[in-house]
Amino acid sequence: MDNTTQQIVNKYNFKFSKSLGQNFLIDDQVLRDIVTGAEVNNDDFIIEIGPGVGTLTKELLQVAKKVCAIELDKDLIPILNEELKEFENFELVNKDALKVNFDEIIGEEKSVKLVANLPYYVTTPIIVKLLTEGYKFKSLTIMIQKEVAERIDAKPSTKEYGALSLLVQYYCDTELVRKVSPSSFIPRPKVDSSVIRLNKLDGPRVKVDDEKLFFKIIRASFNMRRKTLWNALKSLGFSKDLLENALQECDIDPKRRGETLSIYEFANLSNCIHRYK
Template identity: 50%
Template sequence: MDDKKLYSPRVMKYILDKYGFKFSKSLGQNFLIDGNIINKIAETAELDENSGVLEIGPGFGTLTQILCGKAKKVVAVEVDKSLIEVHKETLNFDNLKIIYDDFMKVDVNKLIEEEFKGLDVKIVANLPYYITTPIIMKILEEGYKVSKIVVMVQKEVAQRLNSKPGSKEYGAITLAVQYRADTNIAIIVPNTVFMPRPKVDSAVIEFNILNAPKIKVNDEKLMFDIIKASFGQRRKTLLNGLSNNLKIPKETVKTALENSNIDPGIRGENLGLEEFGKISDEISKILDNGRNI
């Protein structure tokens, strides 16, 4: 089957009907049927003979087929075991391994170490909308040895991940992502290029993973607690939001903000990563001094 274009709606329908496959709404299954978009995703990933690709949720295999033609090795993780027989017909590639498991339960660091020795590893996927954020946060927080992530997500989510301070899309997840990667929206993808057609448009976003976090802080967990607290009630001032949500005395927060040259009346949505880092280090310093008294 590797000589046929799997993204052809005719080919896809024929094979799915042959195996009695039914799309699962609960798994967010929407298969890509546009060759131009699929090739653009692969181009964005910048694959060559030194590349190893970890694909999350190959689905019918339209993207997988192209990835196998460009990378040295592809390992795909698929949760839907009803696709096993479909894959036997559609994905006969010597450089492909498919693991039928829930990506959220996979020890990905171990998988990368065992499967991609000596390769430049990249994660490429058309992610189901319902689990996009948990997957992205798992990838970033567990610190996989990957150089790039290229994923298709809901357009609104891509805009949130790539947003700037002061915009309505900007939030805690934006900062969590931008702490560890540089982001770029590569393509806007209309809903018409999927089978079945979702209600909303998508976007392909790339994450170029940094060798080290963008800023250095004394207490990473505290910084993200501060970020979450400042976005917990977006309309509150930073002073009120942090003192209420973190259960830290208002005077401590006020002193930390003053020491960081940040207006206590500003809202968290107007601050960048470096400013949150300064606040975190100041609060950490004050709390440590208090413990040492």
């Protein structure tokens, strides 16, 4: 018998944890759209973070080769084991996803996709971890706060564009799958959500000589958005001569603001500064 999220919550008298940011999906159409948007097939090894009571997990298990769900809340472990006991392709890990070595979970799997309704409070740290630690995901299809999805997908010279946009777009192509209203969850969040898919590129979008410097320049350029590029970069301690030479070589006006630069311009600027250092 198929149990709805609400029925499972009632059956086990489950109490939602505010501190863990628990909002469980109750909309079947959204569940189907996530699975379709992630393009899950029977060759795929799926990692799910924050499975809740297993509603999305069950949809994934029916189409994927295997699903490994990572759940921090120990109160949900017996519920998940009971509700999904019929599936031989299900694995459950009771850990904090921010502390997991995903290589140990992935092992020799070839086609690895992450599909998750991420708790809002850990969205950015999880995305940063998954992208910067070199795990071999093909894609990440995640439901996150709508504003964060818009920041990830943003283009230069928009108010949403920032360091997170550039970090994600350095590693991935981005694609908004759909919006999700608060009424699709229990308990209802106070904000709208979006499902976004991040397709990993074969290698970084731009070639940079010093990755740390590249991201340092990006962060400084957005730390105080209203500052000119000149003033933002001066705060990193670069000499006046170095900055003048680098900006001139890159043909970038020092009066421009960081939010107007494309990822290619940031890469070029970073490489010029690296050469003059």
